[in-house]
Amino acid sequence: MTDSNAPRTFVLTLGCPDRTGIVAAISGFIAEIGGWITEAAYHSDATSGWFFTRQAVRADSVQLPIDEIRARFAAVAAELGPATDWRLTDTGETKSVVLLVSKDSHCLTDLLSRAERGELPAQISAVVGNHLDLEPLTTRFGVPFHHVSFPAGDPDGKTAAFEQLRQIVDTHAPEAIVLARFMQILPPDLCAAWQGRAINIHHSFLPSFIGARPYHQAFDRGVKLIGATCHYVTADLDAGPIIEQDVGRISHEQTPTDMVRQGRDIETLVLSRGVRWHLEDRVLVHGRKTVVFA
Template structure:
């Protein structure tokens, strides 16, 4: 099939998604659109961002897979030449929505984020399969198995050697699935630096605060002590810097002096579930491009 063809296969909903970031210059859009036209690609969604501060250009292109007479790997091989022309710093990837993505969830005792993601996955609202849930307590085991998903209990001793062994066990349970996302759904343990590095760009956390304010533990209580009028939640990628990874999504709720810390925790749970589900979905749909400490989100 080529650009001259006047017919194409029926749209089955499957897409090739191309994301790219490179130093900004003239002709980038022409290079990409020219390549897609050459292979007969039918563009269903296109987003662009030129960042004047960093001097970088970002794009996300969604193409009907049925319009292209090439497998995803063949498209990657051919587009690599275009990427090379855009410069050695170019970062890009092409994914196939026909290939099911996978997620592993890490949890502790709070159930709201876990329940929300499990329910969305069951309703086919999450573009991935949840392979397993790993918890450092057994509190959420029955909820998880009720959805037919394996639950692995990995206790975390307080001594450093015990924690190191526990994280090694978590790593082995996660890496066997090679997941597209490792979601810390209120997992109340700080990932060691080596895991942050190995899972970079895949480990996603929900922090119950509107970062960068109130990092660390008990942020709602910190916010109460400061008398804030807005509370929020932040979905971000995990890095070795505590609660300082690139931010994917945030939201807030207005409060008043009448709300106690308990009230704030209750209200915050609603925000956390929405923010986390949005962030995870956008990540799985390749809508999040990371550049340094920031993200571009084509939501």
């Protein structure tokens, strides 16, 4: 479910080697097709020598179908250089999201609730769990639940399970595959197939305390801040480009259980922000880093 009152826009995102004249080329093209810009953001990265932008244009100001706009803009992008990476999307087209879960319900509950309230610009098409615990919660929201069992200690069985997972997910052609506390490590082939679409919430302020039980790791180190990280999934565990992070202060009086409880609140907020920004085309990936026009 999405906000039906939100104005329909065309969103252009672009990254290219930095030089003079980029903004003029883009704004000139938009003016030429009659586009009314409602939002524009820019970033020039001096370290990488790369330029980034996100432009939102009122759809009703342009009397051309989006495919024709793409075809025309391709010539502009070519002028900006062969390495130019760009995308044009239509907020009037419903995006699909698939959630992957295990047993923890806090991130799932939050995302399902936000989607039902129209706070996510997408439809949650399905939830896939490697346990059955969250099926009743999912179906209460009217979302299909699929169970895929991952047998422990059985490599062949696990490979088959990931293939089943791939088939279910790809059926929905999702804009985002969200690992909402999905306690399985995606194999490299799935990381590659879902590159730039698979989003994970790690219950730690990366790059510290990667892997399992990060709150217990943090407790053992006596940290004063705990946090959560929303990032894209890559074949390197918990090392993908970071979309969003947040932290909360703790004291020596708090136990690992207290930290887990406080951390869940941070996780839900960080994940929902990261997923929303991704769906709104506000996240541009360049190498191991992101530019987020939030």
